[in-house]
Amino acid sequence: MAPVPTIALNNGVEIPQLGFGVYQIPPEETAAAVRTALEVGYRHIDTAEMYGNEKEVGQAVRESGIDRSEVFLTSKLDNGFHRRDDALRAFDQTLADLGVDQLDLFLVHWPLPTIDVDYVETWKAMEEIYASGRCRAIGVSNFQAHHLRRLFGETQVRPAVNQIEAHPYLANDELRAFDADHEIVTEAWSPIAQGKVLDDPAITAIAEGLGRTPAQVVLRWHVQRGDVVFPKSVTRSRVEENFALFDFELDQGQMATITGLDRGERTGPDPDTFDYVPR
Numbered sequence: 274m275a276p277v278p279t280i281a282l283n284n285g286v287e288i289p290q291l292g293f294g295v296y297q298i299p300p301e302e303t304a305a306a307v308r309t310a311l312e313v314g315y316r317h318i319d320t321a322e323m324y325g326n327e328k329e330v331g332q333a334v335r336e337s338g339i340d341r342s343e344v345f346l347t348s349k350l351d352n353g354f355h356r357r358d359d360a361l362r363a364f365d366q367t368l369a370d371l372g373v374d375q376l377d378l379f380l381v382h383w384p385l386p387t388i389d390v391d392y393v394e395t396w397k398a399m400e401e402i403y404a405s406g407r408c409r410a411i412g413v414s415n416f417q418a419h420h421l422r423r424l425f426g427e428t429q430v431r432p433a434v435n436q437i438e439a440h441p442y443l444a445n446d447e448l449r450a451f452d453a454d455h456e457i458v459t460e461a462w463s464p465i466a467q468g469k470v471l472d473d474p475a476i477t478a479i480a481e482g483l484g485r486t487p488a489q490v491v492l493r494w495h496v497q498r499g500d501v502v503f504p505k506s507v508t509r510s511r512v513e514e515n516f517a518l519f520d521f522e523l524d525q526g527q528m529a530t531i532t533g534l535d536r537g538e539r540t541g542p543d544p545d546t547f548d549y550v551p552r
């Protein structure tokens with residue numbers, strides 16, 4: 274199996290370009306799913322406090338026997354903990370639940386621009402976490418360019434990544450270009466739009482021509498665009514399929530065909546209005 278390339282973040286930390294996402298995997302199924310992913314060769318796991326499965330992710334990594342330093346772990350701050358003190362406490366809890374001394378990447382999950390806590394306060398707490406040395410990189414998720422501009426103006430540390438919804442029906446190219454212009458790596462969440470793009474005739478035609486599956490074609494498109502991806506599946510054959518992306522290539526025409534499917538269609542919430550706070 275061809276190795277997974279890494280991408281250097283703006284502080285030099287290397288992130289594997291392909292990982293395994295665990296959103297919507299129930300805690301009781303998470304350890305087995307992560308174990309499978311690690312067996313297949315994934316060395317990057319994307320979880321979040323709000324997924325409720327950090328303990329099981331940590332358990333699977335420990336039980337795998339793979340050295341902790343070889344697995345890149347990302348988690349994200351719960352929407353209910355945007356105030357400074359809450360954010361610091363929540364990060365401590367994430368380390369405890371994962372059972373690690375240091376996290377690789379911690380993200381502000383959503384900007385929540387309409388709630389009564391300013392995300393600039395939240396980002397300053399993230400800077401404190403980073404300064405403590407207990408997190409190798411910090412970043413954001415679902416931030417629009419205007420949210421990022423406020424961080425640039427009012428805080429010190431540039432986010433290392435911006436994890437945003439992106440797939441063939443939502444190319445999100447303007448925001449990706451903004452990220453790139455500011456040395457922020459884009460991570461594409463719901464990279465196959467939770468399966469919705471896999472029946473698209475343009476995608477199935479490319480897949481048939483290459484003798485690959487539609488999921489592989491779409492994930493390869495992300496990889497060639499330079500984004501980080503972490504598809505989710507609990508089915509071993511799909512976990513394997515989604516990992517086999519580095520022994521084929523899409524040509525320029527195929528890339529352009531997939532990018533041309535963009536119709537600005539979200540599968541998830543709009544970051545400018547999303548205000549969900551658990552509890």
Ligand code: NAD
Nearest residue numbers: 294295296319462463464465466467468488504505506511
């Ligand atoms: P995804 O695009 O990875 O799609 C997952 C679904 O597609 C699975 O449930 C499965 O049914 C299907 N699937 C997976 N592989 C397949 C294959 N090879 N063939 C056919 N069907 C297949 O969607 P996702 O889980 O929403 O996104 C991936 C990860 O992104 C998440 O697990 C999470 O880590 C992250 N994420 C982050 C945010 C955020 O706000 N930051 C939001 C959503 C997801």
